[in-house]
Amino acid sequence: MDVWQWLVLVLGVLVLLTAVFYGIQARRRKGSVLAQRSRGTRPGNPPGGRS
Amino acid sequence: MSVLLRAADLVKRPVVTLAGDDIAQIKDVVYSSLSGELAGFTLNGRGMFAGPLKKTLPWANVHGLGPAAVMIVDESHLADQRAFDGELEGAGGVVLGSVVLTQGGRSLGTVTDVVLSVNEKSTDAVGYEIQPSDKTAPRRQFVPLPDALSVSGEALILPDTAIDFIRDDLAGFGAAVEEFRARLGPHAVRPAEVPAEAPAEGPVEGRTEAQTTGEPPQ
Numbered sequence: 001m002d003v004w005q006w007l008v009l010v011l012g013v014l015v016l017l018t019a020v021f022y023g024i025q026a027r028r029r030k031g032s033v034l035a036q037r038s039r040g041t042r043p044g045n046p047p048g049g050r051s
Numbered sequence: 052m053s054v055l056l057r058a059a060d061l062v063k064r065p066v067v068t069l070a071g072d073d074i075a076q077i078k079d080v081v082y083s084s085l086s087g088e089l090a091g092f093t094l095n096g097r098g099m100f101a102g103p104l105k106k107t108l109p110w111a112n113v114h115g116l117g118p119a120a121v122m123i124v125d126e127s128h129l130a131d132q133r134a135f136d137g138e139l140e141g142a143g144g145v146v147l148g149s150v151v152l153t154q155g156g157r158s159l160g161t162v163t164d165v166v167l168s169v170n171e172k173s174t175d176a177v178g179y180e181i182q183p184s185d186k187t188a189p190r191r192q193f194v195p196l197p198d199a200l201s202v203s204g205e206a207l208i209l210p211d212t213a214i215d216f217i218r219d220d221l222a223g224f225g226a227a228v229e230e231f232r233a234r235l236g237p238h239a240v241r242p243a244e245v246p247a248e249a250p251a252e253g254p255v256e257g258r259t260e261a262q263t264t265g266e267p268p269q
Contacts, residue, residue, distance in 0.1 A: 021100065022099065022100060025099075025100050025101070025102050028102045028103055029076075029078065029095045029101075029102065029103065031062035031063065031077065031078040031079050031080075031093075031095070032062070032079050032080075032145050032146075032147055033058045033059060033062075033079065033080045033082075033145070033146045033147055033164070033165045034079050034080065034081045034082075034093075034144060034145055034146065035081075035082060035083070035084035035144060035146050036081055036082065036083045036084055036085075036090055
């Protein structure tokens with residue numbers, strides 16, 4: 001293969017890997033609303049740095 | 052006074068220090084499945100390729116909650132991930148998509164969001180936004196929660212009387228929650244949640260959150 005063909009191949013692989021990595025991270029970043037099982041870590045102070 | 056807002060509206064909101072550093076982004080909103088009180092947030096890093104952070108943000112460390120950002124004093128106010136570890140297993144977990152059942156066994160629908168009441172004393176989950184099982188009902192409805200919640204692994208259980216207090220929009224939902232809890236009994240209402248002389252809705256003094264009060268459903 002010529003050099004330009006190798007370059008296109010390498011660039012294509014890089015783009016593909018980037019897309020796969022981005023997709024994986026996007027799934028990991030997906031947020032939700034969660035219910036805790038217990039109130040063990042429930043904060044007792046109001047927010048605002050007044051504690 | 053308190054402000055009602057949807058928990059999912061907080062997801063992806065940036066976490067900014069008072070120095071102006073944008074250090075994280077809200078990933079999950081975490082509340083107690085027993086008391087309904089907001090516990091805090093799990094976090095994502097900033098940037099396109101950043102993943103979840105190992106640090107969390109307890110609600111007690113939040114300096115201010117605004118429509119554009121969640122403010123904290125500085126990065127030291129983030130807590131270790133262990134603050135939430137072990138609490139999300141078993142009963143509880145992801146609420147969105149869970150089925151809401153009455154104690155009489157009637158299915159009200161599936162949860163699409165959780166309504167939070169933000170006031171000076173505390174921030175609590177006071178209702179669910181549901182997609183009703185009844186196809187003839189509006190696309191979105193709001194169901195009030197009792198003070199003591201009941202959450203199983205798969206279904207969220209509410210008293211039968213909750214049906215009488217279902218609303219189609221957030222306007223007036225705060226009053227419906229108060230009436231619902233009052234009907235359940237005096238022990239079902241925490242004093243901090245229902246101020247004796249304060250209306251249930253309106254701007255919260257000292258806060259900048261100004262959204263979703265009275266907002267119609269999408």
